[in-house]
Amino acid sequence: MKTLNHYLKLGEFKLQWSIFVVLVVLFTLFIIGCPKTFLAPDIYYSLMSTIPFMAIMALALTPVIICAEIDLSFPSIMGFSAWVFLTIYGLTGNITLALASCLITGLLAGLLNGILVVKVGIPSLIVTVGTMFFWRGLVMVCSKAEGGSLVPAKGTILFKSLVGRIGGVIPAQALWTVAIAFLFWFILNRHKLGSHIYFTGDNIESARMMGIPVNRVKMLVFAQLGFFAAFAGIVASFEMLYYWPTLGEGSLLKTMASVFLGGTSVFGGMGTIFGTFVGCMIIGSLETGIISVGLTGFWTQLIYGLVIVISVSFHSILRKRGLPA
């Protein structure tokens, strides 16, 4: 007889299951605490419009952390790339050109992190503290701390396909996020690049010895994070119809928390896209839930802290017990 274990693969996927259980418990509490809000669809449409900015970055951050690296600069890259979008669009009125310049800016800024880590040999924590200040500083200098309206973009196809409402209700960015999650899942699990990313983070010496181009892998993961940060920057600015030079500020720690909540190990070599995806849903809905069930906003940080510490402790215990043979 096939057991429950056989169907759910509890052993193999226990980190994923444990984080999924946290999500279910959390939403059960929300539903009990405020059935009126959480049994109606509106709150979910709203979450689908807000979670994607963070989720896109968290998905792209996951391979960086699996490689045993870290990036603190992506919110600043997001801010700078979106400024490039606003400026090019304002100057030329050509939205395709603006989009391309923005994405390329993000890609190159990310690649710069990668080059500094791999070629110059500075630890990524230190490099990206530097580039975090640099890109944010550059935005402030270039924009003179002034934002800009994106209302003129509202009628464009790009706008509709990025942040339009499908069927009048479902935010397009939610579908983009799901699509990007699938892309990342596929690369990590079904493409050789995924294998290379895991091995680079797990045991860089043996990866190098087995002929994996570890330097190229690292540069690539930093570059793609820059690219997706730029993409998230456009989505976020479109959703607000306004570009703020502070775009992305405050998202760093929540994004990282989502990734770690999802079971990705800071020591590298381990992490899943499913975990990050669920982690984003938890972090992204916590504040809304807390307010809805009637607690004051003062509780938010405290509960963030509790959920993160408890979940990560749980992962750590599960991991220590090792996977059953």
Added chain:
Amino acid sequence: MEAKDDKLVRMVNIHKFFGEVAALRGENFEIGYNEVVGLIGDNGAGKSTLIKILTGVHAPDKGEVYFKGKKITYHSVEKARELGIETVYQERALGEQQTLWRNIFMGREMTNRLGFLQVKKARKETEKILKEVIGFTAAGLTPDSVVKGLSGGEKQGVAIARALHFKAELIILDEPTMALSLSEAKKVLNFVKEVKEHGKSCIFITHNIYHVYPAADRFVVLDRGRTVGEFEKKDISLEELVDKLYLVARTGEIS
């Protein structure tokens, strides 16, 4: 020079200096086809340097290396691997948190033209390798097992199986039994016998003669950068070999 040599590897008059220190002083070393050689010596005897020259990590300062009778002029790890020389390090062979199938195909993934993994095929192949080379199925290991759960001996078994699968001609084991329990060390010796049965050659580096004696055909004793003794197993008992090694340690000479 295409002449077929009767030896798989021939290292002739190898010198290697690190600054003022001579790590190897005119070392001659050979290994035949389908031969298991125990390379024995204390720390600093030059074992590692010799192997690093053979595997392309270092270039010799003087001397020649021949593989199947062909002189090797370009020293790099990739080149050595292409020739079929594979090193298995205890700590550096596998990715601990990855599954066996990923580890078997690490850096040499089975993919289609777009680089997408053929996971099913890789799992099946891994299962076959586990069964044939290491007889692991009894231990309840599957291609989806994570390396972390394996014992020290089993990990080296996987690395050796991987090397055999990819047609390595010469497998070099660097201190494979260090820090292993007796029963784990015995497993490693069985894997070495497996290499022999597959018709391949093996260099077993150790300073523990008791571990290598049962598995090797021949012993090479290194001291201070050169060979001080070479013995066929059929000519020497374990006790005699141990006595010789004590002598080397005291005097630097074998007799």
